Amino acid sequence: MPVNLVAPEAHSLLPVPGVALGIAKANIRKPDRKDMLVISLAEGTRVAGVFTTNRFCAAPVTVCKAHLSKTDGDIRALVVNTGNANAGTGVAGLEKAYATCSELARLLQLSPEQVLPFSTGVILEPLPMDRLLAGLPQCVADLGNSNWLDAAEAIMTTDIVPKGVSRQITLDGKVVTVTGISKGSGMIHPNMATMLGYVATDAAISQGALQALVDHAVNRSFNCITVDGDTSTNDSFIVMATGKAGNAEIVEVASAAFQQLQDAITEVAVELAQAIVRDGEGATKFMTIQIESGKDVDECRKVAYAIAHSPLVKTAFFASDPNLGRILAAIGYAGVDDLDVNAMQLYLGDVLVAEHGGRAASYVEEQGAAVMQEAEITVRVVLNRGQASATVWTCDFSYDYVRINADYRS
């Protein structure tokens, strides 16, 4: 059990006018667990998303992209199943994803193009279509505005806790709600576990402005726990704006209202992304890797991910062992070819550990050992070669990671 889980805000999620959620226990892979979710959206809702770039992208991702481009965001329902990713399933998998949309469209009196399908779970196995179709009417019968916690539970796979966050802001004197849920926990090498994120708001915003907002939010949240271009087969992040709050529709990205909404949605997305790391498979520590004064963001991210992905670094954090040479080695192979290792500083928390290419004169190991005992640790690298910076969140690497992933299918 992770020691540093935040109290799940999922228990106090605020309804979003125009959004209804229904869940089912459809026995997709295992009996008696919530494994399907339908989200129904009021007419006029704007929907925008960001998807995996994996070449083996799952069938539902292909269908999502097609439907979003066909309808220009006029989406009225989402359907999610866990237990099976419908990935690596070829043409048959695509047909099943389309058939799922058709059946839900029939039940909700929509056109199939107005439905977005999502799947997460085991890859390379056929989607059990009979059980999935049988689950749809259950979900529809269950639709309600207050089902956010059930929804957060219904999309979990190896997650230990449901993940959800709500925020409220005021736009044009109207209270606007933002509520989101996420799933994902295979964070040891974050590019390999499916992450799903769904954020809904009742703000009114144009399709173009919403897409700009989604790109901004995902780059500062979910893309800080995964490598650009290196994603799982099913990763998806969706924002839905129902327009029920009564604010004047946000069209201009330069407006104050846009900025306010963007900040709120980004904040929710950051919390959802961090919640995934905190619930990392077997995680006992939450690590913030902060790279400063690099030449550009790209090299800062390279260094951050080299540290965040190193099993040697992650096992040292699990052991609370300030074996910090492993961090220096990771910086050294991060792929920044002209990096001057003598010019940089390494901090563990507030403690200066290394500079001038070696251990800092002021450093004593007891200081590093004290920081290592904490459940939330910041590793800070100051490159001293420019103005750019980047932050990545990750977790440590424990026995339980191996146990969970060696057992996942059994």
Place this chain on the structure above:
Amino acid sequence: MPVNLVAPEAHSLLPVPGVALGIAKANIRKPDRKDMLVISLAEGTRVAGVFTTNRFCAAPVTVCKAHLSKTDGDIRALVVNTGNANAGTGVAGLEKAYATCSELARLLQLSPEQVLPFSTGVILEPLPMDRLLAGLPQCVADLGNSNWLDAAEAIMTTDIVPKGVSRQITLDGKVVTVTGISKGSGMIHPNMATMLGYVATDAAISQGALQALVDHAVNRSFNCITVDGDTSTNDSFIVMATGKAGNAEIVEVASAAFQQLQDAITEVAVELAQAIVRDGEGATKFMTIQIESGKDVDECRKVAYAIAHSPLVKTAFFASDPNLGRILAAIGYAGVDDLDVNAMQLYLGDVLVAEHGGRAASYVEEQGAAVMQEAEITVRVVLNRGQASATVWTCDFSYDYVRINADYRS
């Protein structure tokens, strides 16, 4: 204990005329273990090497490169210590590496530039110079031609078994011996653990031809278990040719003699590299990742390493679970942007698992499960888009990997 260790050939290593080895228990980090090695080379020996590209390369690596370029290969002694990597140690570390060379040169009546220093162990800690200098006369007193097994043991860190291989060939009617030793075992993400390899032969070969041979051998052996450009702070591979065999000096790389010697040394290097994988920290399975019919070697290596580095793939192999969708996901994020996943085939051993973007019609899971029970497994991906191929060797990922790396310093 790895289940699939080959019987250590280290117990029957053949002496190489012109090469003497001496070891010491110098208490560098732990008491009562062989932790220092000196290799003394006859006059006229040619030496060539390949070193880490890590930006945080260790002090001894810097000194090795300087001495090789100063002497053009006229090296007469090597000195190796374990327990401390002398990496991330700044100017003081460099001075210590130079001082080590000077002291060994004094003992052996050489110039300091004729000595190559090597270190492996913990990073970021000062090299205990008094103990190291005290160990040097012990090593020199111990010098002998038959100490190869002791030498293989003296360079071990977390290795379980000593690693050594010998071969003999005939050149110009003269018997030529090739004997090598290696260390390294942090193979889960192979770019992060120090690998050292030393191969000696009594063949006569020019400096230029020897360097060409070393580059060839390392690209087909140690570079197939590590990522180009992503290496530890201390990785080094050295070939020494004493010229004592009496063959006509090999000068032309187009000659049959060059080819024969290159094949023998490459074979020894491949066995030494594979021995490192077999002794991988916590390894229970030896995996060969073979990518075929790619557009170029670079993309084949990208796909091979994406599979070989995936913790999800490696834990599935540890569990003997044919959860092969994880391999497809890794292929998908390998970074081959125009890869057509519908055109490729995935084989586990001889079993066709996936084609046409999904599970092969002929595949039944019992077949995959049977292959998964084996201790040596080949994963073969046929990209069907060109003539290039690449092979990478790796191991699975077990509880013991975490235990070893969480405990390493304690």
